[in-house]
Amino acid sequence: MTRHCLVLGGARSGKTAFAERLALHSGARPAYLATASVLDGEMQDRVSSHQAARGARFTTVEEPKDLSRALVRIGANHDVILVDCLTLWITNLLMDNDDVSTAVGELCATLLEFRQAKVILVSNEVGLGIVPDNAMARTFRDLAGATHQRLGEICEDVYFVAAGLPLTMKGESPASLT
Structure with missing residues (x-):
């Protein structure tokens, strides 16, 4: 059975690096679904840095808003999909005045x-x-918290990362990945 996973953590906590290790350990054909919208030079530098660090290990797909459709499309050719990150996704939805609760409901479904x-x-x-x-x-904080709670309910594995170390909140321990 495929186990979906939620990885939470603060800024620069090591959550993305942990999620990348988890993805590479979980499948042979990983995809990286990036939600970032590049609006300035600093963000472009961050995106370029992340892309360089990933190298060719992942197929990168950029989708700032329609995660559900992108997951279905990408799932046909990949056995693991890393979505980074939901808070940027929520920001994109808010900035376009989209209904975040509806989008989260679609993602959960x-x-x-x-x-x-x-x-x-x-x-x-x-x-x-x-x-x-x-x-x-x-509003952003409240929407992010509500999103995390809904996803925490349906994901089989939930981790919180601090100082690069994952804490298992729900599901299987990732001990071999630290």
Whole structure:
């Protein structure tokens, strides 16, 4: 059975590196589904750095908003799909005034039925700090938290990464990947 996975952590916590190791360990034909929208030079530098670090180990597909359709399309040719990252995806949806709750519902429905490939979802845990001082940031934090809760329910494995070390919150321990 294909086990979907949610990997959470703070900025620069090591969550993406852990998710990449998990993906490479989980399948022979991994895909990297990137949600970043490149809006400035600094973001372009980050994207280029991530791409260089991955090298040719992954097939990279860029999709900033329609994750459900992209998963189905990519799943035909790949046995594991790493989605990085959900908080950028939520940002893209918010910036285009799309209904985030509906999109999350679609993603959850897709994952519940989707068994063509293992899906590893990476996201920033943003609810551990102070309460944001403006309405948009509070809305973003609340939507990210609600998304994580919904995905945490349906993913078989959930990890929290801090200082590059994964903590198993639900499911199988990744001890051999640390």
